[in-house]
Amino acid sequence: MKKAKRIAALALALCAALALAGCVGKAEPIDVDGLAQEIVGAATFGEPMNALDSSVALGLYSAPEGSEVCAFAGTGATAEEAAVFNTGSAENAAALVESLRQRNQTRIDQYASYNPAEVPKLESAVILSGGPYVVLIVAQDASAAESIAKDALAGQ
Amino acid sequence: MATKGKHSSPGSGGGAAAIKILLLGCLAVVIIAAGVTMLPERPDVSAAPETQAPASGGSLVRPTDPVPIITMPNGEAEETPGPEASAAPTAAAPVQTAAPGTAAPMVETPGSIGAGLPVTVRATAPVDESYFEDAVFIGDSRTEGLKLYSGLPTTFWSKVGLNVSTVFTDAFLELDGGHVTVADAIRTQEYSKVYIMLGINELGWPSAQTFADEYAKIIDLIRETHPDATIYVQSIFSIGRIRSSNDEVFNNNNVMRLQRALCDMCVEKDVNYLNVAEVLEAPDGYLIDDDSYDGTHLTVPYYKVWVNYLKSHTV
Numbered sequence: 001m002k003k004a005k006r007i008a009a010l011a012l013a014l015c016a017a018l019a020l021a022g023c024v025g026k027a028e029p030i031d032v033d034g035l036a037q038e039i040v041g042a043a044t045f046g047e048p049m050n051a052l053d054s055s056v057a058l059g060l061y062s063a064p065e066g067s068e069v070c071a072f073a074g075t076g077a078t079a080e081e082a083a084v085f086n087t088g089s090a091e092n093a094a095a096l097v098e099s100l101r102q103r104n105q106t107r108i109d110q111y112a113s114y115n116p117a118e119v120p121k122l123e124s125a126v127i128l129s130g131g132p133y134v135v136l137i138v139a140q141d142a143s144a145a146e147s148i149a150k151d152a153l154a155g156q
Numbered sequence: 157m158a159t160k161g162k163h164s165s166p167g168s169g170g171g172a173a174a175i176k177i178l179l180l181g182c183l184a185v186v187i188i189a190a191g192v193t194m195l196p197e198r199p200d201v202s203a204a205p206e207t208q209a210p211a212s213g214g215s216l217v218r219p220t221d222p223v224p225i226i227t228m229p230n231g232e233a234e235e236t237p238g239p240e241a242s243a244a245p246t247a248a249a250p251v252q253t254a255a256p257g258t259a260a261p262m263v264e265t266p267g268s269i270g271a272g273l274p275v276t277v278r279a280t281a282p283v284d285e286s287y288f289e290d291a292v293f294i295g296d297s298r299t300e301g302l303k304l305y306s307g308l309p310t311t312f313w314s315k316v317g318l319n320v321s322t323v324f325t326d327a328f329l330e331l332d333g334g335h336v337t338v339a340d341a342i343r344t345q346e347y348s349k350v351y352i353m354l355g356i357n358e359l360g361w362p363s364a365q366t367f368a369d370e371y372a373k374i375i376d377l378i379r380e381t382h383p384d385a386t387i388y389v390q391s392i393f394s395i396g397r398i399r400s401s402n403d404e405v406f407n408n409n410n411v412m413r414l415q416r417a418l419c420d421m422c423v424e425k426d427v428n429y430l431n432v433a434e435v436l437e438a439p440d441g442y443l444i445d446d447d448s449y450d451g452t453h454l455t456v457p458y459y460k461v462w463v464n465y466l467k468s469h470t471v
Contacts, residue, residue: 047449050456052304060304075456076301076316077449106328114297114317114357 027155030133035152036070036084043082043137043145047074057083061136062099064092079111079118082145085134093129100127100136131156265441266394266408267434269415275422275429277388282467285309291349294323294338294374298393298453299353305459308466311347313338319357320370342374343381350378350385351466353432355392355418356452359410364417372421386471389422391415391433396451397442406452408441428471435465 057071071083130153
């Protein structure tokens with residue numbers, strides 16, 4: 001009888017431990033729209049930013065199928081933009097990061113002759129990922145927004 | 157005693173008096189007649205005036221001051237209008253023409269240049285957005301803005317800095333697994349309508365004719381590869397007042413210089429001219445969008461204006 005009680009207690013303890021381990025590994029989902037708004041509010045842009053339709057943004061950034069995005073852009077007068085993506089997986093996020101870096105380099109080459117004043121912003125572009133999420137910021141001053149993005153992505 | 161020397165006869169005193177009176181009367185007539193001939197003539201009010209005062213409301217104003225000369229690569233020199241405020245005030249002023257009898261001068265603007273041409277697309281009943289599903293839009297950064305904010309379900313072959321020459325040389329389009337030029341895409345892709353807006357990046361070109369000639373090559377290529385496609389050449393719309401007044405290149409004078417050549421090309425090639433400029437300029441000819449960040453690109457509300465114009469001007 002005593003032995004049975006010990007076994008039962010150990011089993012319960014084991015179950016509790018496993019349950020706790022499961023909870024620690026789970027990250028809070030990011031509100032894509034909310035984070036994008038926060039980033040745009042924190043960064044300094046040269047011109048007002050405008051929300052893009054999600055279908056336009058998904059095509060613009062060649063985001064993986066099934067991605068969720070909230071993006072902002074200027075009017076064409078500057079190279080500024082900001083976007084937050086939920087790509088669905090860490091693998092998709094890694095692929096998108098690589099794609100965004102190539103796109104950013106292409107824009108640097110374009111703006112070098114078209115509007116050289118915008119090149120420093122592109123060279124300072126923030127492209128971050130955490131879990132399935134990706135953040136892109138091209139701004140006059142992205143430092144505050146970058147901090148917010150890093151904090152949000154840290155737990156992913 | 158009778159006096160000698162003087163003779164008088166009975167009855168001759170009355171006749172002498174009559175003669176005197178007659179002579180005096182004649183003298184009076186002569187004096188009066190002489191006086192009348194010396195008076196100035198009154199004008200004849202029934203005759204038409206020999207000269208007319210100019211019609212009120214203005215006169216033809218032409219730039220009279222020298223404009224900057226830019227030497228073309230082939231050594232020829234061609235005048236290029238400078239910014240509107242840098243030279244004397246009349247040097248770069250819009251050309252004003254007065255229609256006879258009108259009260260105010262008509263100012264030539266980017267929108268007025270292409271209005272009323274035989275090839276200018278007239279207003280029609282608005283089409284549904286599905287009209288644009290089989291269209292392609294070729295253009296520069298202004299078309300890039302249309303891509304972002306128009307909401308049109310269509311295809312864009314556009315890039316910042318694109319011009320009528322780099323359409324043939326810049327392989328920036330990602331198609332069929334590779335990078336191609338717009339000209340390549342024109343040759344190989346399927347479409348039924350083509351909208352083109354180029355010119356803003358060519359404002360500094362010395363030769364407007366070169367711009368038009370290069371543009372014509374795009375038209376020729378489309379007609380060669382897609383003879384049934386409907387082509388719309390869109391006007392170059394205005395620059396904002398502040399930028400236009402302070403920029404050597406991005407100013408309305410250059411816009412109008414290229415616009416005239418563009419319109420001539422459209423007439424010569426009998427290609428549809430879509431006068432978008434007329435709804436994007438203020439009465440003074442400058443960009444209507446006061447909120448434009450740089451006087452060149454539109455803010456979001458005005459992309460909607462552009463779209464509405466496209467929907468209501470089809471062939």
